[in-house]
Amino acid sequence: MLNIALPKGRLGEKVYALFEKAGYACPELLQDSRRLIFENAGAGVRYFWVKPSDVAIYVERGAADLGVAGKDILLEYEPEVYELLDLGLGKCRMAVAGPKDFYDSGLRALKVATKFAGIASAYYERKGREIDIIRLNGSIELAPVLGLSDVIVDIVETGKTLRENDLVVLEEVMPISARLIANKAAYQFKTAEVEKLKENVKGMIDA
């Protein structure tokens, strides 16, 4: 039996649809209920819904054998897991955004507001630019509008929120998508089941 942590929400539903097509159905999963764990013994899977940012923790700590997490979370928290497959779902990009007329004079540390302090630090370290990180937990777009920061580093999907706040993408940091991850120890003892699921899901992506 494979225990799989799925991210709650739209992405999780898309991921489940992919797994269902790959032969790992569990119809109860989509019924409106307060249950959090769903099992299909015949298909050898047990799914559970968890908060998207917690999937990697469930997998790293072994509560789930497999999970689906965004690349942004994997880069930010660097969990000790295997990253087995790019599912190509939930595609978006991590970007630097700011006022459209923003000019970086380079004369002082760049003030960067973000939820992703690790990713932002690594990005600017590669560029050799000194920055001052301002950690925020939400409404990141507000920071440059109110002068709290020069720019933001955040996930951009359609860019609608940026446009509505007179902000534009200044630089792309990296593309983001959902990844299939595995607990390192569980992989050793369920190698055949994990590899089979991976190949079946990959077959559906490539089809």
Next chain:
Amino acid sequence: MNDESLMRPEERAALALQALYRKYGYLPFRMSRFEEYDFYARNKDFLVSDRIITFTDSRGRLLALKPDVTLSIIKSGSDRPGCKQKLCYSEKVFRAAGSMGEFKEITQAGLECIGDLDVYDCFEVTALAVRSLSLLGGDYVLNLSHLGLLNALFSPFDPDSALARGAARCIAGRNVHELEALCREAELPEETVREFCFFAGLHAPLAEAVEQLAPCCVSETALAALSELRNLSGLLDGAGLADRVYFDFSVVNNRKYYNGLVFQGFLDGVPESVLAGGQYDWLMARMGRRASGLGFAVYLDRLPSGTEAAGFDVDVLLLYSDPAAVPAAVSRLQAQGKSVSAQREIPDKLRYRELADLRGGAENA
């Protein structure tokens, strides 16, 4: 109730592992608790965590609570050509661990084989790693790789290049899709891309993997590594220890210190590796030693805490109201080989096998 039941699971495991290593002539190594901080600062990358507990002693020296045993063993030895030093340990080390990075006292057991190592030594240490996992109970897997193969694969590239660093990260994470993208971005030849991806995805029983690896090994470094793995596979098979030993390229360790065999052990039901080690000749060289070094550590803090199914804290709970009657009753029960807890009332959470009630004069078991 025997004495071992008073010990924590990690203490019982440490005793059993020490006994195993002593059977193979590994002598116990005892270390002091403190070391000058500078010693660790020079070798920070070798440590599991670079956060160390430090304090200043009465002479103004900055000292550290020891975060590691291997470095102390290497520091304390000397090289004698043709000789080998075999040491085992069970020690407490202090390092940042856990999700919040808080400091913890960790019991670690392990062994080090230092000197002019040969095929037998590689076999003996690997076999002891297998036996250690087997002794800790349940199903286990020992994953093993050889950094000679990884070094041969990376030899055309600058080790500090973005490609080499990115590829090593992908290999460690079994991330074949990003490794392929990275190789294509660097415009590597198709054959090299295929080779990188094949290596990164390889997880197979050792003997099988050696045959699969053979066609890819052409350089002197790769052939030497393959030959070492083939010999090791044969010896493990001969000793009946090959069943749960897998070749897995994702075991990479730190290539600044390790150079040959590297391994990682897992126990079924434990979500992270419980054993790690390898051959660390580069570390030896950095510390001015000419000899080779091979060893592993078992992280006893990662073992399951264990459940004492149907366990009892005490054989008899003796309830009394008159203290004068208790000594004789306790002596009589102990003479029957039973442990006794004398109480006036039934305590919360005490698990007892029998109840002997002296209250009211008569004894009711």
